Amino acid sequence: MDNQNRHTPHTYNSNTREPRRRGMKPAHKSFLIWHVLVAGYFLFNAFTKGDQIVHDLNIIDLSHVFDNTTIYWVTEPTLKLNVTYNGTIPEKNYWYQKEEISAATHGGTHLDAPCHFARGQWCVSDIPLTHLVVPAVVVDISAEVDGNPDVHLSSNHLIEWEKIHGHIPDRSLLLIYTGWSRFWPHPLNYTGTEERDKSQLKFPSIQPEAASWLVANRKIVGIGLDSMSVDIPNSSFPGTHVTLMEKNIYALENVNNLQLMPPTGATVFVMPMKLKGASGAPCRIFAQLPGSMTSGGSGYITFGSSFALVLAVVVGLILAKI
Numbered sequence: 001m002d003n004q005n006r007h008t009p010h011t012y013n014s015n016t017r018e019p020r021r022r023g024m025k026p027a028h029k030s031f032l033i034w035h036v037l038v039a040g041y042f043l044f045n046a047f048t049k050g051d052q053i054v055h056d057l058n059i060i061d062l063s064h065v066f067d068n069t070t071i072y073w074v075t076e077p078t079l080k081l082n083v084t085y086n087g088t089i090p091e092k093n094y095w096y097q098k099e100e101i102s103a104a105t106h107g108g109t110h111l112d113a114p115c116h117f118a119r120g121q122w123c124v125s126d127i128p129l130t131h132l133v134v135p136a137v138v139v140d141i142s143a144e145v146d147g148n149p150d151v152h153l154s155s156n157h158l159i160e161w162e163k164i165h166g167h168i169p170d171r172s173l174l175l176i177y178t179g180w181s182r183f184w185p186h187p188l189n190y191t192g193t194e195e196r197d198k199s200q201l202k203f204p205s206i207q208p209e210a211a212s213w214l215v216a217n218r219k220i221v222g223i224g225l226d227s228m229s230v231d232i233p234n235s236s237f238p239g240t241h242v243t244l245m246e247k248n249i250y251a252l253e254n255v256n257n258l259q260l261m262p263p264t265g266a267t268v269f270v271m272p273m274k275l276k277g278a279s280g281a282p283c284r285i286f287a288q289l290p291g292s293m294t295s296g297g298s299g300y301i302t303f304g305s306s307f308a309l310v311l312a313v314v315v316g317l318i319l320a321k322i
């Protein structure tokens with residue numbers, strides 16, 4: 001190295017082993033580090049589906065969005081959402097938008113009320129809030145399903161789950177995670193048919209014997225899953241619906257984001273449109289996990305966010321050494 005560089009700032013002299021003089025002013029460096037920290041935090045959360053999560057409240061959205069591609073039961077009319085006006089009102093100079101919708105009740109993320117398959121049982125508006133804001137347990141059969149539409153929840157799955165997590169609590173909502181929501185809203189992959197042909201429907205579901213075991217042994221208020229129906233298409237339909245609904249147990253179909261849920265500990269809020277006398281309704285569902293960001297509680301999201309923060313700090317420190 002040229003000796004003339006010895007007294008030149010911002011260069012490294014190999015002879016004297018002087019500490020490296022960095023090219024960035026301290027103020028600039030700390031500005032950069034803070035940006036890396038913040039960007040790292042948000043990037044990590046984005047890659048872990050942070051868009052589905054309201055971090056401050058530890059809330060996960062379990063509903064699919066409703067639009068003109070939303071999947072409905074194949075014999076039912078789909079959603080039509082037509083914007084009938086959007087524009088500035090002439091001479092009054094304010095913006096105005098309105099629209100009209102029409103749809104069947106059984107489509108998208110929705111609730112099946114017990115009166116869907118059991119005469120005299122609760123219809124949508126009859127279900128009390130005490131059955132709609134409830135603790136949830138999640139049984140994960142996604143590894144066994146692994147994209148195979150012929151794998152369905154059995155009582156054995158429930159018995160095995162209980163060996164690890166304990167009894168499914170009374171007055172809880174049982175959610176079955178099959179992994180099928182990743183195919184939403186692709187009709188062929190999600191339903192087995194692009195033709196809306198009932199005879200070609202294929203997706204993972206719930207065996208009637210699992211429903212029989214549940215009503216005989218446990219006291220759940222509702223059941224839900226991330227595929228199109230709680231009954232196996234073209235097989236035992238509607239055995240699971242009937243067994244559950246005769247006991248006033250409701251069902252949630254086309255649930256989303258169950259991969260983000262812990263097996264136990266979440267509280268789920270099931271919010272169907274309050275349609276009087278209806279057997280089904282579109283439904284907003286969300287889960288609140290135990291703990292919160294602000295209170296420093298534990299939970300999947302808190303863990304993910306803490307990990308993101310640690311990762312961002314490490315990257316920031318490495319950068320500071322450069």
Ligand SMILES: [Zn+2]
Pocket residue numbers: 106107110111112253280
């Ligand atoms: Zn339904």
